[in-house]
Amino acid sequence: MDGFQERLRLSLQWRLSWWLAVAMLLVAALAAAVSYLSALDEANEMQDQTLRQVGALYGADRLPVAGAIQFVGDDEAPVMILGLRRTATAGLAALPDGMHHASMNGVACRVLLRTVSPGLRLAVGQAIAFRDEIANHSALRTLLPLLLLVPLLPLLVVLLVRRLFVPVAALAREADQRGERELQALAPDFLPLELRPFVVAINRLLARVEKSMQQQRRFVADAAHELRSPLTALSLQAEALAATALPAAATERVEALHLGIERSRVLLDQMLALARAQTVLPRASAAVPVLDTFRRVLEDLMPLAEARQIDIGVETAGDPRVAGDPVDLLMLVKNLADNAIRYSPVGGKVDLCTHADGGQVIIEVCDRGPGIAPEQRERVFDPFFRVLGSEQSGSGLGLSIVAEIARRMGATVLLDWTDAAQQQGLRVSVRFQD
DSSP states (O other), rough: OOOHHHEEEEEEEHHHHHHHHHHHHHHHHHEEEEEEHHHHHHHHHHHHHHHHHHHHHHOTOOOBBBBBBEEEOSSSSSSEEEETTTOSSGGGGGGGSSEEEETTEEEEEEEEEEEEEEEEEEEEEHHHHHHHHHHHHHHHHHHHHHHHHHTHHHHHHHHHHHHHHHHHHHHHHHHHHOOTTTTOOOOOOTTTTTHHHHHHHHHHHHHHHHHHHHHHHHHHHHHHHHOOOOOOOOHHHHHHHHHHHOHHHHHHHHHHHHHHHHHHHHHHHHHHHHHHHOOOOOOOOOOEEEHHHHHHHHHHHHHHHHHHOOEEEEEEOOOOOOOOOOHHHHHHHHHHHHHHHHHHHHTOOOOOEEEETTTEEEEEEEESSSSOOOTTTTTGSSSTOTTOOOOOOOOHHHHHHHHHHHHHHHHHHEEEETTTTEEEEEEEEEEEEE
16 A cells, blocks of 8 residues: 555656546446436336326226225236225325325335216325336446446546556657767657646757767867877977987986877877767768778787787688778777787787677777776776776776777677686677678
8 A cells, every 4th residue: 555655646647547537436426326316216207107107097987996906017016006985084085186105005105196086086006115126227227337337447547648658658768768978859749738848948958968068078179189289399309309419317307208298199199089989970971891990000000019019910701891980990999909009918919800790790809918807897988997907008098989989880899808718818899780
């Protein structure tokens, strides 16, 4: 009972169903009572009319002997015919002509009295018990359809209310299935007029949130872009300073300065890449060859791989294609390969693999580094999160960029061990719908 009361208090659908059902049942009960009383009155009137018709058939020549009762009709509801002398002053004889409730032969009856001649009167009666039974049966038969309908009324109300709330449930499912950056307006056209102002207000809120997010992304992109020029100038000055003859201590400090500037430049590039991936703009869509993307990634990252003595190779079964923006796919694979090279030990190996599997195109990047523990695999997609204990310096944006691009392209990203037995290395699998 407590659960029902709680739902009744919190759910508009339950409250509407409950009160509509109660109201319909009350109206049905009132209609049943009026119908029953009306049918009962009509049945009694019909029986009175029967008494009048029977009385009209008996004249002075057919009147029973005074004081004798004659029965006509069926055994269930017989009609009693009684002749009375006009001179009698007690009992039935004392009543005026017309319909009366009186006793005939010791039985409570409905009696019609009529004078048939100056000296004789006619009494036509029927037992009230028989009359009431017939009237009740007749009245109950009129109630039967309504009584059969009453149990169906609450069910009908519940079904109708649920049907009315179907558009609201559909809108809720649509909103629930959206991603955190899918802030386009909801469509209120199919909703009832009473709910449309609420949806319009939500759409205005979504528009304000979208505007705020765009301003934040624009600020990050503009700030990163504005910082690139001074960092480039600092890098050039550091290189010029390193080319001059300096003491050993000064040379070490210049080298450290140059490395710091280079890390800042990489961070700005990744911030620009992340801002671009998060920007909701139409992208060119085409069937992009994965092997061509691998080739371009190798061209860009081969100097880094050679500097760390990393053996980077490609394994493929055919030349699958991925539907999407070529720049997005290039950025995704490049970030995965860059991470793999940086986190692999010197002299290690990185593999870029691709194949088709059951209507999906799978791209895998495998390294032989420390890998990522299962409990940290969800968090590594957060911006600026870096695994504790890592010896490599980085911004923590690489996998965030990968996750954003994968979401945009409708792909899923899975992390696993390269060597599950030894729990070493990181295997990143990106699954695209073919």
